[in-house]
Amino acid sequence: xxxxxxxxxxxxxxxxxxxxxxxxxxxxxxxxxxxxxxxxxxxxxxxxxxxxxxxxxxxxxxxxxxxxxxxxxxxxxxxxxxxxxxxxxxxxxxxxxxxxxxxxxxxxxxxxxxxxxxxxxxxxxxxxxxxxxxxxxxxxxxx
Amino acid sequence: xxxxxxxxxxxxxxxxxxxxxxxxxxxxxxxxxxxxxxxxxxxxxxxxxxxxxxxxxxxxxxxxxxxxxxxxxxxxxxxxxxxxxxxxxxxxxxxxxxxxxxxxxxxxxxxxxxxxxxxxxxxxxxxxxxxxxxxxxxxxxxxxxxxxxxxxxxxxxxxxxxxxxxxxxxxxxxxxxxxxxxxxxxxxxxxxxxxxxxxxxxxxxxxxxxxxxxxxxxxxxxxxxxxxxxxxxxxxxxxxxxxxxxxxxxxxxxxxxxxxxxxxxxxxxxxxxxxxxxxxxxxxxxxxxxxxxxxxxxxxxxxxxxxxxxxxxxxxxxxxxxxxxxxxxxxxxxxxxxxxxxxxxxxxxxxxxxxxxxxxxxxxxxxxxxxxxxxxxxxxxxxxxxxxxxxxxxxxxxxxxxxxxxxxxxxxxxxxxxxxxxxxxxxxxxxxxxxxxxxxxxxxxxxxxxxxxxxxxxxxxxxxxxxxxxxxxxxxxxxxxxxxxxxxxxxxxxxxxxxxxxxxxxxxxxxxxxx
Numbered sequence: 305x306x307x308x309x310x311x312x313x314x315x316x317x318x319x320x321x322x323x324x325x326x327x328x329x330x331x332x333x334x335x336x337x338x339x340x341x342x343x344x345x346x347x348x349x350x351x352x353x354x355x356x357x358x359x360x361x362x363x364x365x366x367x368x369x370x371x372x373x374x375x376x377x378x379x380x381x382x383x384x385x386x387x388x389x390x391x392x393x394x395x396x397x398x399x400x401x402x403x404x405x406x407x408x409x410x411x412x413x414x415x416x417x418x419x420x421x422x423x424x425x426x427x428x429x430x431x432x433x434x435x436x437x438x439x440x441x442x443x444x445x446x447x
Numbered sequence: 448x449x450x451x452x453x454x455x456x457x458x459x460x461x462x463x464x465x466x467x468x469x470x471x472x473x474x475x476x477x478x479x480x481x482x483x484x485x486x487x488x489x490x491x492x493x494x495x496x497x498x499x500x501x502x503x504x505x506x507x508x509x510x511x512x513x514x515x516x517x518x519x520x521x522x523x524x525x526x527x528x529x530x531x532x533x534x535x536x537x538x539x540x541x542x543x544x545x546x547x548x549x550x551x552x553x554x555x556x557x558x559x560x561x562x563x564x565x566x567x568x569x570x571x572x573x574x575x576x577x578x579x580x581x582x583x584x585x586x587x588x589x590x591x592x593x594x595x596x597x598x599x600x601x602x603x604x605x606x607x608x609x610x611x612x613x614x615x616x617x618x619x620x621x622x623x624x625x626x627x628x629x630x631x632x633x634x635x636x637x638x639x640x641x642x643x644x645x646x647x648x649x650x651x652x653x654x655x656x657x658x659x660x661x662x663x664x665x666x667x668x669x670x671x672x673x674x675x676x677x678x679x680x681x682x683x684x685x686x687x688x689x690x691x692x693x694x695x696x697x698x699x700x701x702x703x704x705x706x707x708x709x710x711x712x713x714x715x716x717x718x719x720x721x722x723x724x725x726x727x728x729x730x731x732x733x734x735x736x737x738x739x740x741x742x743x744x745x746x747x748x749x750x751x752x753x754x755x756x757x758x759x760x761x762x763x764x765x766x767x768x769x770x771x772x773x774x775x776x777x778x779x780x781x782x783x784x785x786x787x788x789x790x791x792x793x794x795x796x797x798x799x800x801x802x803x804x805x806x807x808x809x810x811x812x813x814x815x816x817x818x819x820x821x822x823x824x825x826x827x828x829x830x831x832x833x834x835x836x837x838x839x840x841x842x843x844x845x846x847x848x849x850x851x852x853x854x855x856x857x858x859x860x861x862x863x864x865x866x867x868x869x870x871x872x873x874x875x876x877x878x879x880x881x882x883x884x885x886x887x888x889x890x891x892x893x894x895x896x897x898x899x900x901x902x903x904x905x906x907x908x909x910x911x912x913x914x915x916x917x918x919x920x921x922x923x924x925x926x927x928x929x930x931x932x933x934x935x936x937x938x939x940x941x942x943x944x945x946x947x948x949x950x951x952x953x954x955x956x957x958x959x960x961x962x
Contacts, residue, residue, distance in 0.1 A: 346778045355726045355778035355810060360753055362670065363777060364783075369816035382652040406759055432653030 335399060377440040384408025385431045390440075394422045402440060403427075414439060465503045465520050469544030472925060476546050481614060482637055483681055485525045485542040488575055492685045493539070495531035500527040500740050502557045509551060517628060519546050522554040523578075526561040526571075531692050534704075537565035543615050547579035550621065554582070555592025562599040569698035571608040573688065576625060578617030593620045605798035607698045608686060613638035614665075614681060614749040621807055625674065629795055630691060630747070633674040634684050637744035640667055640674075657864035675748050690745055694759040694766045700846070703766040703801070712742040721808075723872050725847050728778070728823055731771045734806060734846065737933045740764065751945060752784035753777075757792040757879045762804075763939050768796035771806035772857070774847075781853050782813040785825040790829035797837035801944050805858040808847040810879065826960040827856065834862045836960070840945030843937050845869040845916065845925065848930035851878050859926045865948065867914035867925040868934070868942040875925070876918070879912040 346355050385406040390396060396416040401415040424441040427433065448456075466486065468474060474484050489498055507514065507522045509906040523545035539561050540550035549703050560576070575846035581589040603609055606628065611625035612632045616639045625631045633640075641662035648654050660666065673850070676691070678684035683740070696703045715737035721729055736742040739760030746758035753776040758769055770789050772779035796803050797892070812823060834841070834856070842865060843858045854875060858864045869875065877883065885892070886904040895901035912918075916928045929937050 342707055346780075352880060353726050353810070355728070355774070356774050357728050357778040358753075359775060364819050366815075369820070382654075384651075432651065434652060434654060 327446050329350045341370065360378050373425075374418070375442040376438055377402065377414065377442075379405065379407075379433050379437045379439055381412075382406075382433070382434050383412070383432075385427050385433065385439075388410065388425060390422050390425065392422055392424055394423060396420060405439075416446060421437060449649070451803065460715055462503065466889035468520050468542050469546075469919060472542035478581050480637075481541070484544060484573070485540040485577070488542050488614065488681065488685075489525060489527070489529070489538055491682065492573070492575075493531060493536070494533065496531040496812070498527055498538075498893065500525060502526055502560065503559055504656075505553050507551050507585075507595070507637055507667045508554045511586075514584045517546075517797045520544065520875070522551060522557065523548050524554045524557050524872055526557045528561075528564070529880070531689055532704075534692070534697060535568070535570045536573055536692070536818065537561050537568070537570055538573045538575070541578040541615075543577045543579075545743070546582065548577050549579050549582035549584040550589055550672075551585040552592050554586040555589070558592075559595045559599055561604065562596070564608055565600070566603050566768060569607060569690060569700065571610065571695070571697060572603065572628075573610045573612065574619040574624065575611075575612045575614055575630070576621065578621060579616060580619045580621055590608040593624070596624050599622055599628060604629075605699060605769075608692070608695050608799070610691070612684065613640055614684075614689065615639070618642070618644055618662075618737055622673075630676065630827070631667070631674040632676045632684050632688060634678045634681055635664045637681070638664040638667070638674070641691070665750075668748075670750065672788065677750055687706035691759075694745060696801075699937055703939045704766040704776060705951070706761055706763040708762075709740045711737055711739060711935065715742050717934055721846055721870075721931070723875060725872075727754070728774045730775050731773045731779070731808065731846075735760060735769050738762065738804075738938060739767070739769075744769070747865055748788055752782075752788045752849075754779055754782065755789050757789060759801075762935065765942060766801050766802045767938075767942070768792060768803045769806065770803065770858075772809035774808055777813065779809040779848075780811065780813040780957040781809060781827065781830070781856060783821045783823050786822075786823075786826045786830040786856075790833040793830075793837055797833075797839050799958050800839055802945065803837060803858070804938055805843040805864075807845045807849050807854075807857040809853045809857065811853045825961050827852070830856045830960070831862065832960045834858045836958060838948070839951035840942055840948050842867050842941045844934055844938070845873040845875060846931075847874060848879075849873060849875045865945055866937075867922070868927050868929045868937050869925045870931050870934075871916065873890075873916035873919075873925075874914040876913045880906050880914050883913070883931055884909045894922060895935060914946070 342419055372439050384406045386406050388400050393394040396402070396419050398416055401413050402416055405412045406412050421443040423443040424442055426438040426441060468484060503521055505522050506686050507519050509515070521542065524539055526539040528535060530536065533698050538570055539558050548625055562572060569585060581593070599611060609628035610630050610632065611628045613625060614634060614637055617625060618639065622640050622642060637657050639662050645658055645661055646658065664674065664677055668677040676687045678687055694703060715733055717734060717737035720737060722732045732746065734745060735744045739762055744757065744758055744760045748757060754773050756769070756771045756773045760767055760769060770792065793803060812827065841858055842869050849857065855861055884902065888905040892898050892905065894902045919925050920928055
């Protein structure tokens, strides 16, 4: 779906608020979030003022940050799986070769980030993967 | 038939042949794609009858892969000079009907010739891009051609305005010429810009995306910020170019055309536009319209980073560059994109001697992990650098909120603004009353019998004492607290007396901006 085709749900209550805001400016392409309350308010600090304002699409669609899981090995770049050296249940040492991962014309070696047991192999040979794809899962707690 | 007539007839025949481009079939295909042929584009862009074409008879010099047998008219690009709004410009237009507008060494040599010409004559350069990319048969010579163009884009930068118009594909290395120029114009459904296209992305990464969603006009105007002007049609695009050029000088040593000073329209009543409650939004472009001649404001990058507004208007007939926080979007915060957007605009204005007027109303920087991790520190620094470095006349008007680091960044006195004015509604302080009261009176609030009531009381106290323009005025950080109705008059007289400004910066080869 292209940027301009995206439809944004507007509840009746918000429609009125939007109309009101439109009369004070020429807002186009503003984003109204669905939901019970008027959410076009931004707060800047705890206990801070709330400003009435439109949100941009880029802001609304931003990905929220998640703490990295040390038991998951993710691809660091888009690429393809060429060879896998370990199976589920394998005990590996930190630095051991897990996979050959081709990206940007380079045969990259994916190493084990820690001593541990492979719980799952989440990719297979021939996969084309984006950045951040799950490759291996380590068993939790056991090092 | 005399010998001369014969020779002239031959010239006419050769000219006609070369001007056919890729022939009727290829031209019909171009039109079916909704695109105009190269010479038609130039004719529509320039003042009538002003175009003179050069290097019509250029031939490519490729000798491999059967290329030696191919006749490519003008080698796929049209170059020449003409006039826009009566002022000279240099122009080139890639001709997609000839070998897909692919760039070989002679094609590149034509473009660099007109670029050198534009620099020598100190006139604006306009490049119309419509090309499949490098001519693979010419190998590294094609890459050399791109390199020669990029080098000249950089050399010309800040001496003459450089404009890129994307009227077709502009892919791979080719995208870097537009990216190095000052203003990029795109047209819906026609412009396509990307480093690698959908097919490569699919085969290498398995991600499926169509061309329009990857690098169409709207994407570059709304999401990437690579383009500055969005048009629905080629005709609208040419009109935008003419309007932009009407505000710009021909080069960095002359002034833009001085127009007659005219009053703003009555319907933009500055006093009624801005609500006194600092949490209420309004469209800051209407404030600009209430200030500029005839209320004519020409916005740049209208669709990207909407929380800051940039663009041109005239005050007293002179071109002025405006930078204004936009409370209508994201409450007008500063963030990565808005800092980047404003910083580049400031550097353009400074290079071409265009005075800068800043309208300030922002609560601070946008909080968030994504902002911090996207490098808001280094992007924000661009804004500080650009304002500090600029030596053109700089005027700031604080309409309402001016808090924290944002207050410093938005052309404050401390970055050598020439004039700083504030409305009586201005709030200039280290942070908002709520945040400040929570920190300063933490102990009193915690120890109070009713902490919430105490917090409210302290917030009110702080607001009363500090959320106003008079603390800053008492230190001389702002020059005058003014009646909003007098804003245009104050800016006008500031610019009048700044005509001979000499900022006297230390000599250096160049600074090192944070980009």
